[in-house]
Amino acid sequence: xxxxxxxxxxxxxxxxxxxxxxxxxxxxxxxxxxxxxxxxxxxxxxxxxxxxxxxxxxxxxxxxxxxxxxxxxxxxxxxxxxxxxxxxxxxxxxxxxxxxxxxxxxxxxxxxxxxxxxxxxxxxxxxxxxxxxxxxxxxxxxxxxxxxxxxxxxxxxxxxxxxxxxxxxxxxxxxxxxxxxxxxxxxxxxxxxxxxx
Numbered sequence: 001x002x003x004x005x006x007x008x009x010x011x012x013x014x015x016x017x018x019x020x021x022x023x024x025x026x027x028x029x030x031x032x033x034x035x036x037x038x039x040x041x042x043x044x045x046x047x048x049x050x051x052x053x054x055x056x057x058x059x060x061x062x063x064x065x066x067x068x069x070x071x072x073x074x075x076x077x078x079x080x081x082x083x084x085x086x087x088x089x090x091x092x093x094x095x096x097x098x099x100x101x102x103x104x105x106x107x108x109x110x111x112x113x114x115x116x117x118x119x120x121x122x123x124x125x126x127x128x129x130x131x132x133x134x135x136x137x138x139x140x141x142x143x144x145x146x147x148x149x150x151x152x153x154x155x156x157x158x159x160x161x162x163x164x165x166x167x168x169x170x171x172x173x174x175x176x177x178x179x180x181x182x183x184x185x186x187x188x189x190x191x192x193x194x195x196x197x
Contacts, residue, residue: 008072012065021062022046037125038118041101046071050100057106092171094179099170109164112142145173 015029016022027033027043036042045051047059051074052067054060060067074097082090102110102118119138123129145165165173 004076005069008069009065012068021064022068023062035125037123038101038121041104041118041121044104045097045101048100050106051097091179095171095174096167098179099167102165107164109166110170111164112139115142115145115165145169 012022015026017026024043024047027046033039033042044059046063046068047061049056049058049060052060052063052070063071074094078087078090099110102114104114104117105111116135116138119141120131120134123134123137142165
């Protein structure tokens with residue numbers, strides 16, 4: 001809505017310190033991101049050209065308000081008047097955004113190592129969990145993903161699962177999970193940028 005766009009514009013101006021663009025370092029002033037274990041991935045996603053709906057690959061050095069709106073649109077809540085086709089497109093857009101967060105080398109696949117990296121980052125705040133335990137959790141999740149996508153033979157180990165999870169595989173893995181309502185932003189006030197669920 002126009003009201004939400006105005007609200008986002010105030011936040012953009014606050015983040016950019018009244019400049020026309022935002023750079024990665026501007027995100028350092030967001031208190032809610034400071035202790036997020038995947039903070040770097042979230043910030044990276046704002047500058048990922050794939051998420052900015054540009055044809056090219058790689059990272060942008062800075063983003064303008066239009067780019068900022070594009071990224072924030074991935075987090076908008078579901079609208080009650082959406083038909084099945086719109087809901088499906090909405091869901092795929094959100095999942096594509098998540099997929100890009102995992103696919104750090106931009107090759108269109110989530111490899112075991114990329115998956116391990118994310119799991120290790122997510123679990124890094126737990127002082128009672130060793131790196132090997134985090135790795136085992138990632139390996140188990142990758143094996144489960146492989147079995148969902150029908151690529152795993154019983155004799156394969158996690159390193160031999162397959163070349164990686166494609167976006168089509170990723171869609172299968174998320175089937176039945178309500179990403180439409182879980183991946184959204186709740187705006188509280190201009191002092192804090194967003195709470196992502």
